[in-house]
Amino acid sequence: MVNAPADELLALDRAAQDLLFRAARTANAFTDEPVDEAQVRAVHDLVRNGPTAMNAQPLRVLLLRSSAARARLLPYVSAGNRDKTAGAPLTAVLAADVDWHDRLPELFPHRPGARDWFTGDPAGREAQARFNAALQIGYLVVGVRAAGLAAGPMAGFDATGVEREFFPDGRHRVLLLMNIGRPAPDAWRERLPRLPYEEVVTTL
């Protein structure tokens, strides 16, 4: 067993490890510096390569850039998340498209009948939409950090209310909100404890 420090066993260099995971933190306050569309496109261009089951890619991203759009969101955000959401340069509403199977003829073309496997199973589609979109949100957190930005994911909000307000088509489930920007000097507290290897991983 090698006793090298964990970061030396990785192919990814230490600076990138720090940028994406070790020094990166969930930001609770942001500077006024804007996040422009070219940056968001660059993040998408990177993380869209991440794998999903049947290449379904159910994640949909609604960017609230205008103050009018942000004002429509705030009533559904928990009190503790409201000020930082109002002050972030950009807020993303992250949703799963439960009708992802409609895209399978293009996205999974080597199985021409795949779409039909799911037409009669809305509950199964929703479960897969939620799972695969959550995977993609994991990639997105990494991608936002890869752009040198800080992500501020937030689970404290009224998902049903946000769906009614922004996705009246009924085919989207809102999973998470995420503020995006440059972290302000007071953006975070101390890092919370992480579970050690022995409590997460078991080997048989």
Next chain:
Amino acid sequence: MVNAPADELLALDRAAQDLLFRAARTANAFTDEPVDEAQVRAVHDLVRNGPTAMNAQPLRVLLLRSSAARARLLPYVSAGNRDKTAGAPLTAVLAADVDWHDRLPELFPHRPGARDWFTGDPAGREAQARFNAALQIGYLVVGVRAAGLAAGPMAGFDATGVEREFFPDGRHRVLLLMNIGRPAPDAWRERLPRLPYEEVVTTL
């Protein structure tokens, strides 16, 4: 609007972008080279820093290293995934702990009563376990690639059967299987199409 190539707008260098996303692929065949425990520990040490709601970290990883353990899994794996799972140097069973709230006193110590908010809500706990563990699986895919390894996530298996076989305590939900190793020369087909920015991102 800057017209620079997308990769130049990122802080992460091009080699790391390739390692984690652009050149990385889901592997369907692996070499015999083993994946040792030190590598898995290094991956965990990196990705455990990824954020989860309330710092809950519900993902649990069961590594099937012995051939006896692998043989217990194979009957529950879909026919198309069986050979590559039998042949991979390591297979991880990725599960969510639905009793994650029991760890909140240590993991979210600044809210001493947080555990009690969830004791009477098993359905809500399961939904949060599934969502946050899926986020963590997204980080894990990136982490496996950061170690210079290929991940082979697989959704085609009998989750109830795997839970009964490996998690008889009833408190874990199996979300995904993942083969891990060095890709064989014939590890993948051409990359499937990805959705363009305009079909994923909307701005208000």
